[in-house]
Amino acid sequence: MAIAELRSSITTKSTRDTGIDFVRALCVLGVVLLHSMMVGVTVTESGPLFANASDGSWWITPLSWVLQVMPLFFVIGGFAGYTSLRRAQQRGGTAKEFVAARIHRLVLPAVVTIGVVGIVLTVLLANGVPADLVAIAGYRYGQPLWFLGVFLLCQVLLPLFAAAHRRAPWITITLLVAAAVAVDAVRNATGIEGVGFVNLAFVWLALQQLGFFFADGRIDALSRRTRTVIGVAAVAALAGTFLTGVYSPDLIANINPPTASLLLVGVAHTMLLSLLRGRLAVWSARPLPTRFRNFVTPRAMTIYLWHMPVLLAMAGVSAVFALTTGIALPEPSSIAWWTTRPLWLATVVVLTALIASVLAGIEARRIPEPTRSNGRLFAASAIGTVAIVGLLVVGTTPVTAMIAVALLIASLRLARPRHAASAAWPSRNPGIAATSTRAMQNA
Structure with missing residues (x-):
């Protein structure tokens, strides 16, 4: 059977694209591995020193070309969200249900995590751990939360x-770019670095918009030669920006704040994904990739x-x-240090997987x-975003964690009707409505 036929037979048996889900799971693993490599722990005469191991290192640039998967993650997020919304609307669902389900899916596991971290920081301070070390731990914990805030914003606006x-696909994405x-x-x-943080909206929204082109079939409809040329051209343009000094060749440096170089990364990744989509659909249906995909997909945000927190705990134990x-x-x-990395990485993955297994029910709650x-x-999306931004700007402390949890709980409550127990569905088949909401929640 041809690859295209195999892919078709696989995707028709499920409402999900197994190949895309598999790549998204790989992206989650890539983020975990990249952050794990950046943790540096040493002990000096003045005490423990926690630093970014990649600062000033030669290896972060080539590693970032392999593990900087955030552009692809947002493209896939756009693909999955667009597909889910369209499918649910065909079944009678609404955009409001989509947004409410997305807020619930992203915010609920964050409430638990931030709450636990706040309690742990309090316990550390109460047991005499130096305040500066606790502050560093809180700062390091809060750094990756930018993704939650930005992804929440993108999904709410989806x-x-x-x-x-x-209505106007090319005009919309052109304006964002x-x-x-x-x-x-x-x-x-x-020379004002703070201006760059405006691109927390434009860069990631543009990449999500690129995912819409992937979802509606426009990219797959291009000839393989055209997609190859576009992908190669994006890589060549990216290399050109590095050689001319417009952007740093370290793709991690281009994420804080995000730069337009990530758009080129996203284009290259999307073309490659489109070219390999048929083979991925076949390969992802095999037993081992299927188990990996099925484990990560419903636990992605929990992971x-x-x-x-797992990395910080390991650093503290070390x-x-x-x-x-x-x-x-x-x-x-x-x-x-390099000889210890395989064990370090394996430990991070195993411990995170164990926690995700235990807490999987939180993210799965509809x-x-x-x-x-x-x-x-x-109001729900605004309050949720403010909670995350507060942790990023002020830092994660017992007090800020408590405030963030309160705000996130308020966000969850606002995503439901004022009188949830007695509120009725819109005038349509309630069974269809419930089904469409579950579909949007699980995408």
Whole structure:
């Protein structure tokens, strides 16, 4: 059977594209591995030192070309969201249900994680751990939360931009790309780094919009030669920006704040994914990839939220081990450090997987009933975003964690009707409505 036929037979048996799900699971694993490599722990005469092991290192640039998967993750997020919304609307669902389900799916596991981290930080302070070390731990924990805030924003706005895509696909994505490039131009011209953070919206929304082109079949409809040329051209343009000094060749440096170079990364990844889509559909149906995909897909946000606490706990245990035994920890980027990386990475993956297994039920919980109020949905998304931004700007402490949890709980409550127990579904088949909401929640 031809690859195209095999892919068709696989995707028709399920509402999900197994190949795309498999790649998304690989992206989650890639993020965990990249962050794991960046953790550096040493013990000096003044005490433990926690630092970014990649700072000033030679290896972060080539590694970032392999493991910088965030652009692809947002493209796939756009693909999955657009597909899910379209399918649910065909069954009688609404954009409001989509947004409410997305808020619930993203915010609920965050409430648990941030709450636990806040309690742990409190316990550490109460047991005499130096406040500066606790502050560093809180800061490191909060850094990856930018993804939650931005992805929440993108998913909340997805129905709006999906409608714009259906009306004017090329104009919409062109405006987003132009805005991202303009922000970079202003940032470079003024030297004001803070300007670049405006691209937390434009860059990631543009990549999500690219996912819409993937979802509606426009990219797959291009000839293989055309897709190959576009992908190669994107890589060549990216290399050109590095050689001319427009952007750093370190793709990690281009994420904080995000730059338009990530758009080129996303285009290259999308073309490659499209070219390999048929083979991925076949290969992802095999037993081992299927088990991996089935484990990660329903636990993706839990894995993302918990891998950093796991890393921080491992760093703390390593420091305590060195202090109590007198055995020196290897200097980051040294030969000894590299020899310990396989065990370090395997431990992170195993521990994170164990936690994700235990807490899988939290992320899997479906919203009992989504609100039909635009005002409540807007307030829910705004409050959820403010909670995450607060942790990023102020830092994660026992107090800020408590405030963030309170705000996130308020966001969850707003995503449901004011009187959830007695509220009725819109005037349509309630069975269809419930089915469409579950479909949007699980995408």
